[in-house]
Amino acid sequence: MTIISAVPPPEAPGKAASVPSGPGRHAIPGPLRFTGRAVRTLWSNGKARLGLIILGLIVAMAVFAPLLAPHSPAATTFRPYLGPGGVNWLGTTGTGQDVFSQLIYGARISVLVGLGAGALATLTAVTVGLLAGYRPGLADELLGFVTNLALVVPALPLMIVLAAYLQGHSVWTIVLVVALTSWATGARVIRSQTSTLRTREFVTSAVFSGERLPRVVFREILPNMTSLVAASFFAAATAAVLAEASLEFLGLGNPATVSWGTILYYAQQQNALLTGQWLMVLTPGLAIVLLMVSLTLINFGVDALSNPRLREK
C-alpha cells in the first residue's frame, strides 16, 4: 500500500512567526533580567505582593539600622528594668540596654541567618536532588537513603546537640547548623521532580543529541524547576528564621550579639514577664512572626506560579 499525502503537516496553531532570539539582544545581564521578571510575576499575586513589601521593609530596617535606631543596642547606659517611656520606647533590659534599638539591630542577624541558611540549605538540596534524581542506580539509592535519614532525625534536637558540641558561638556556626538540618526536605522534592523530568522527551533528545550530563542538567532540567527551587528556598528560609530564634532563645547562639532571639533569651533570664515588661517579650516575637509570614506569603505566589490550579481568580 502506498500512502500519498496531499497536504504538508500543520504548523503550530495560533501564533505568527516567532520572534528571533539570540545572544546579545539585551543590554541587561541575564540573571538580573530573570530576577526582575520573577519579582514582577510575584508582584501580580496579591499575597506575594504583601510578602514582598513586608520583607522589603524588614531588610531595609536591617540595612539602615544605624540610621533608624536611636541608641546603640549594646550600650548599658540606661536604668535597667524600665517600662516603655519617652526615651526608651520599649523599655530597657535588665542590664540597662534600650530594647527598641535592639529590636532594630536584631533584624540584621535574623535576616542574615534566615536568608543565608535558607540559601545554603537550598543549594545543598538542589545539588543532592539533581544528582540523586538524574540517574537511577547506586548514587540515587544512596543519596535517597541519606536524605530520608536526614529527614527522620528531628531537626531541633540535632541542632541543639550540634550547637552544644561545637560551642563556636559565631553566627556562621548557627548558619551551618541550621542549613545542615534543613536541606533534606527540599532535596526530597527536587529529587522526585528531577526523576520525573528526566523521562520527558526534551531531556531524552538532548542526551541523544550528545549533550553532556552537566549541560543537560543545567540547561534542560534545572530551568524547568525554577519555581520548585524558589518554593524550596522560601520554605527553608522561613524554617531557618525560626530555628535561629529558637537556638538563640536557648542560649546556644552568641549571647553577645543582638538578635530577636537573644532579646527573648534575656527576657526569659531576667524574668521580664514578672517585671511587667511584656512589650520586651511581645515585640521581638512579633517581628519574628512578621518575617516568617512575609516569606510564607511570597511562597504562596511561587506556588501559584507553578500550579495553575492554585492561582487566584
Added chain:
Amino acid sequence: MALLGAEHLNVGYQPSRGQRIWAVRDVDLALEQGEFVGIVGESGSGKTTLGHALTRMLRPPAHLESGVISFDGTDIASLRGERLRRQRRNGFALVLQSGMNALNPVRTIARQFGDVLKAHAQPGEDTSVDGVLRSGTELLAAVRLGPEVLRRFPHELSGGMRQRVSIALALALQPRLIVFDEPTTALDVIVQQAVMQTIKDLQRDRGFTAVLISHDLGVVLDTADRVVVMYAGRIVEDKAAAALTACQHERQGLYHPYTEALLGCYADPRADVVRLAGIPGTPPDLSLPQAGCSFAPRCPLAEQICRDVDPPLSPLGPGRVACHVRARTANVDVEAGRVS
C-alpha cells in the same frame, strides 16, 4: 416537543489573565427523545464544552454567557444547588472519558453504586446493602459485566471495565438523556468497538437519547443516527448519518466544505493506493474576534461574503448547513427544480 433544546447558546472561558475565549457560539440544537446524536469536531471545536453545558456541568472559568437550555420543557440553565441535583434523576447524565480517574479510587464499586442510589432514593426504594447489591448486579449486567466487579476497587479493573462501570453508574439515574464525552478515546480499538456496541445496544433497549461526543468521525458514523459537526464553537452541519455516508457524487453540493474535508481524511486501509488529504491551515485562535465564517481561511470555496458575514445555520437538503456558498447553490437548485 424536543427533549433537550438549546437556543442561542454562548459559552465563554474567562481566564484570570488574558482574553476571554468563546468556546461555544450561538448554538441552536434540538434533541428528540430516543435519538442517537453524534457531535463531531477537532480539539477546540467546542464539542466537549457543549456537552458539559447541556448537562449543566460547566466549571469556572467556563460560564454560560447567554442562551436558553430547556429539558422536557423546564428551563435548566437557571437551576442551582439542590434543585439542579434532583433534576439529574430521571433527567440527564454525563459519562466522561475512561481512564485512571473516572471512579473514586478508595471506594469499592458497590459503595459507589450505593452513593448514587442513595443520593436519589425515592421513598419505597430499597437502598439497603442487599438492595444496592441487587441493583448494582442488574446495572452491571446491562453493560455486560459480572457481579464480582462490585467487590472490586477501581484500580483492580481494566480501562474498558472502568468505562462500562461509569456507564452503569450513569444508568442508575434512569436518565432520559446521556451525554458520552469521548467514551472510548483512551481505549484501544478492540475494546473501543466492544464498548461502543454496548452503548448502541443500551440505547436501543432503554430508549434514552444518546449524545456521543467524539473527534473520530468514523466511530460516530458507525453508531449515531444523526451527526452534528462543530467548528470553532459553531455548528456547521447537522444531518442524518446515513446522508453523510452516501457516495461522493450524490452528496456534492449539500455538505459543508469542512465536513467534506473531514470525510476525505478517512481512507480505506485495505485499498492499494491510499490518498490522504489533510485540511491545510490551522484552527482559529478563539480569543480573537471572528469576522465572517471561521472556516473561510481554510476553505477551498471561500468568497468575499464568507469573510465578511457569518453564515447562519439554515435548513439545506436533509438537514442544516452553515455555509453561504452551499446555501446559494441550493437556492439556485430549488428554483431550477432540481432539489426540493
Added chain:
Amino acid sequence: MRYVLRKVVLFLVTLWAAITLNFILPRLMPGSPVDAALGKLASAGVPVTNAERNAIEIQLGVPHASLFTQYGDYLRNIAMLRFGTSYSFPGQTVAQTIGSALPWTLMLIGASTIIAFVIGTLLGVYAGWHRGRAADSSITVGATFFGAFPPFWLGLLLLYLAAFKLGWFPIKGGYNPGSSPDWSLSFVSDALRHSVLPALTLIVTTMSGWVFGMRNNMINILGEDFVTFAEANGLRSRTISLLYAARNALLPNVTAFGLSLGSVVGGTVLVEGVFSYPGVGGLLFTAVTNHDFPLMQALLLVITVSMLVAIFAVDLLYVRLDPRVRR
C-alpha cells in the same frame, strides 16, 4: 503486602542508621566530649565507678580503642539501655532519668498531634471546598499567621496571660510539686491542668501545616475527573466533599506525617523548656545548659527512635486507608 514488607525493611535499616549516627556524632565533634563529661562529674563531686566510666566512654568515644570494638560495645550497651551516668541528676543513670521523663512527653505530643491533625484537617477540607470565598481566606490567613508563631514565644505569652495574669493555669511543671506521680484521680486531673497550656501552644503552632496541606490537596483533588463524575451523578455535596474529595486528599497528608513530626518534636522541646514541663524536651534543655553530653546524646537517640516508631506505625496505618497499596 510488598508495601508492608518494604516499610518494615525501611524501618529496620533507618533504625540501624540512626543508632550508628548517634555513635559517630560525638566522635566527630571537636574537643573531647568524654573528658568534658568525666571532668564535669568529677567537679560535681560525683564518684565514678569503673563501670560508669566505661559506659560513658563507649557512648562518647573511647580513647585509643579501635572503632570497631567500640561499635560492638556501643550496640550492646544500647540494647541493654546502658547510657551512662548523668551529672545533672546524680544518683540516677541516664536511662532512669529518661525513663521517668519519656511518658510525659509521649502523652503531651500524642494528644497534641492528634488534636492538631483532626482540627487542622477539618479546617483544610473546609477551606479547600469553599476555595476563594471568605471562609477560605480567613482560614488561610489565620493559619499563616498562627503557624509562624515561634512555639517558645506563644508559650511565653500564654504563660503570661493565662497563668500569671489570670491565674487560670499553673505556671510551671507537670504536676504540683510535693505530690508524687500515681494514677489517682486527683493527680491525673492535676496533671491535665498542667498540660493544657503546653498542649495548646503545640496545637496552635503545628496545626497550620495540616491546614495548608489538606487545603492544597483538596484543591488538586477537586479538579479530578471522579469528582466531576460524582457531581454529574447528582451526589450530595456532603458526600462529595467528604467521601470523595477529602478521603482522597487525606492520603498525601498521611504520607507526609513523618516529615512534619520533626518540627512537632522541636516545638515540644521549646514548649517544655518554657513551661518547665518534666518531659524529655525539658531534659534536653537542662542537659544543654549543663553541657551534659551523655544525657544529651542519649536523649537524641531516644527521641529519634521514638519518631521512627511513630512514623512506622503511621505507614502501617496507610495500608488501611489506601486500597491501591494492598496488592
